[in-house]
Amino acid sequence: MNSSEGGWTGRAAELRRTFDDSFARPASAAGERLEDFLALGIARQAYAVGLSDVRGLMRIRLDNGLAAPSVEPHSPANDRYLQRNGHSQPGESSGAAAELRSVVRVPSSRRELLGVCGLRGALVPVFDLAALLGLETDTSSASWCVLAGANHLVGFAFERLEGYVRTQDGSVVPAPAASHCVTQLLRHDGGTRSLIALRTLVSSLERAAAGRPDETGEASR
Amino acid sequence: MTRSWTFGQKIGFGFAAILALTIVICVVTYQAMGDVVETKDRVIERIAGSLVDVERLSSGLNQQIAAMRGYVLSREDEYASELREARTAISQVLERLAQSLTVDSNQRLRGQIQKLEVDYESGVDAVFSAARSGTTTSELVALRRDKVTPVRREIDSKITALTTGIMTAVQKEREDSTRMADRASTLVLGLAVLSALTALALAVFLTRALATQIGSAVQHVQSSSAELQTAANQQATGAREQSTAMAEISTTISELLATGRQIAESARRVAQIAGETSGASRDGDQIVVRARDSIEGIKRQVDLITTHMLDLGGKSQQIGxxxxxxxxxxxxxxxxxxxxSIEAAGAGEAGKRFAVVAxxxxxxxxxxxxxxxxxxxLIDEVRAAVNTTVMATEGGAKAVDAGTRQFADVTTSFRRITDLVVTTTEAAREIELSTKQQASAVEQVSTGVGNVAQATAEMETSAAQTLQTATQLTRLSHDLARLVRADADPHGNW
Incomplete structure (x- = not known):
């Protein structure tokens, strides 16, 4: 017990030191180019999105009018991944589930559209990112949502947020088997993640909405 | 059935049979002699009466002649009275003869005499009438000669014939009486012969029956005496063996007496040790009671620890x-x-400093x-540890409960042990007392065995006397066999 107390005392000192070091650490070098990504977990596969493509991140819950959405606990493999990368483990708690943003299902001929979500007085359409990537997964397991889009915000729901990744230049390489929305790979900490081009997805959705204004146009309104 | 009769009954039966035959012979003899005597007396009496009556008849006839002659000579009426008396006597004689004569020829002669008597009386009456009328004597003699004398002669001849007939009848009855006496003599002789034969048969029967039964009894006596002799020999042998066994028993009883005393001493020590054990078991009982109280205190403490651990689990859950x-x-x-960071990135250069903070x-x-x-x-580990501790504490509580129950059983067992030790003490004391009594009894038994040994010696002497008596009895049975059966051998065998 004493050693644990000593360990926790050392942990507090370490936290204090790390916190103080953040103020003492100099700014990045002028030639150093850093890129930030969000690591996503979709259908048990590792994906990433560029932070520059993202306009926001939020927790959601799918409201089908029947039951509250379930929040899938993290798998031990993901836990190990986050621990190895020093990232936090969001989504563990279910105590704030009542404060999550609700995605209300709406009738649509597109199965990728999960529903709409109210955000700062506007309705944002939320699509299932796994469905857009052509992955077979349970739509009810989506509990995170990234916002993208230039003119109109579009939400992309996914299962897990696996962390915040900051890499140096050169970590993004072309994907050997590119698709229309995944053309690059993110190398990070000995592994690779498929880098999802959210802008491409938004553009295709906007084009599809332009071809069929009765869906995306209504949703945008 | 006769086999069940005793000797006295059989002999009595033989003598009774002979006595009955003798009585029958006497009765028959007496009856035959009576008949003979009666027949003789009757013959004599009748013959004598008949002969006397015949003589009286002649006498009456003569009295009539005498009365007639008297009247003729004296003319007195007194002779008439004599005449009537004579006639009355003749009439009575004829009536007796009519009853006494048994032969028909004699009865016919009596009837002829009675008719001639009437003629004779008529002739006499005629003489009387003539005399009374004064007829002369010569006429009266002539009249008597004509009227009375022929009838008288004929009557006399009839009386003579009647006397001859009576004598003939007497001879005949005498011969009948003689034959009757001969028959009686023959009957008596036959009965005597029968009695003799019966007596002879009974004698033979009784002799054989008595010889058979007495012989059988003698044989039984012989066999019994032989068996008695054998038994006496065995008894003598057994008495000697019993005497030897009595000596061994006496030795064994002495050893048993010593062993009994040792057992009594051991039982006394066992009773003493049992008493000490009883005290120790009571102390153990008190110790067990105190241990049970301690265990109950431990149980309360364990329950308290369980409560605290559950509270700790609740607190850790609250921390969670x-x-x-x-x-x-x-x-x-x-x-x-x-x-x-997203907003800072969107702000360009202006947002870099804010991006650092973010x-x-x-x-x-x-x-x-x-x-x-x-x-x-850590909290999960604490909760798991609390749960494990609670489970272990509950297990400990159960173990304490089981221990409490087992201590209750131990207490019960100690009390039972105490009771059993008390019982053992009492039993040991009873064993001690019983062993002492047993030793006393063994001493009495030893004395009794000595008496039995003495009685065995006396019995040995008695067996020798019994053997001698059996030998004498065998000899006597041989003598009795020879007395009963002449054809028995010198050893009395048949």
Whole structure:
């Protein structure tokens, strides 16, 4: 017990030191180019999105009018991944589930559209990112949502947020088997993640909405 | 049936049979002699009466002649009276003869005499009438010669014939009487012969029956005496063996007496040790009671520990809830930091400094989240340890309960042991007392065995006397066999 107390005392000192070091650490070098990504977990596969493509991140819950959405606990493999990368483990708690943003299902001929979500007085359409990537997964397991889009915000729901990744230049390489929305790979900490081009997805959705204004146009309104 | 009769009954039966035959012979003889005597007397009496009556008849006839002659000579009426008396006597004689004569020829002669008597009376009456009328004597003689004398001669001849007939009848009856006496003599002789034969048969029968039964009894006596002799020999042998066994028993009883005394001493020591054990078991009972009280105190303490551990589990669960709040706050902080980084990135150069702050906030949130996760792990370990401790404590409580029950059983067992030790003490004392009594009894038995040994010696002497008596009895049975059967051998065998 004493050693644990000593360990926790050392942990507090370490936290204090790390916190103080953040103020003492100099700014990045002028030639150093850093890129930030969000690591996503979709259908048990590792994906990433560029932070520059993202306009926001939020927790959601799918409201089908029947039951509250379930929040899938993290798998031990993901836990190990986050621990190895020093990232936090969001989504563990279910105590704030009542404060999550609700995605209300709406009738649509597109199965990728999960529903709409109210955000700062506007309705944002939320699509299932796994469905857009052509992955077979349970739509009810989506509990995170990234916002993208230039003119109109579009939400992309996914299962897990696996962390915040900051890499140096050169970590993004072309994907050997590119698709229309995944053309690059993110190398990070000995592994690779498929880098999802959210802008491409938004553009295709906007084009599809332009071809069929009765869906995306209504949703945008 | 006769086999069941005794000798006295059989002999009595023989003498009774002979006596009955003798009585029958006497009765028959007496009856035959009576008949003969009666027949003789009757013959004599009748013959004598008949002969006397015949003589009286002649006499009456003569009296009539005498009365007639008297009247003729004296003319007195007195002779008439004599005449009537004579006639009355003749009439009575004829009536007696009519009853006494048994032969028909004699009866016919009596009838002829009675008719001639009437003629004779008529002739006499005629003489009387003539005399009374004064007839002369010569005329009266002539009249008598004509009227009375022929009738008288004829009557006399009839009386002579009647006398001859009576004598003939007497001879005949005498011969009948003689034959009757001969028959009686023959009957008596036959009965005497029969009696003699019966007596002879009974004698032979009784002799054989008595010889057979007495012989059988003598044989039984012989066999019994032989068996008695054998038994006496065996008894003598057994008495000697019994005497030897009595000596061994006496020795064994002496050893048993010594062993009994040793057992009494051991039982006394056992009673003493049992008493000490009883005291020790009572002390153990008190110790067990105190141990049971201690275990009950332990049980209460274990229950209290269980309660505290459950409270501890509840507190750790509450800490887990607080950690959830902290984790939620760190997550929300992380989300806000990411969104701040996004906004800072969108702000271009102006947002870089803000991006640094947002990045530090995000890192801080990560560290908080990592610490929260570690605290959660520790809390989970604490809760698991609490649960394990509670389970172990409950197991300990159950073990304490089982121990309490077992101590109750131990207490019961100690009390039972105490009771059993008391019982053992009493039993040991009873064994001691019983062993002493047994020793006393063994001494009495030893004395009794000595008496039995003496009685055995006396019995041995008695067996010798019995053997001698059996030998004498065998000899006597041989003598008796020879007395009963002449054809028995000198050893009395048939």
């Amino acid at each position: 809830g607080i950690l959830d709040v902290i984790n939620e706050l760190s997550e929300q902080t992380n989300i806000l930091a990411i969104n701040a 990045d530090e906030i995000r890192k801080l949130a990560d560290r908080v989240g990592g610490s929260t996760k570690e605290i959660r792990r």
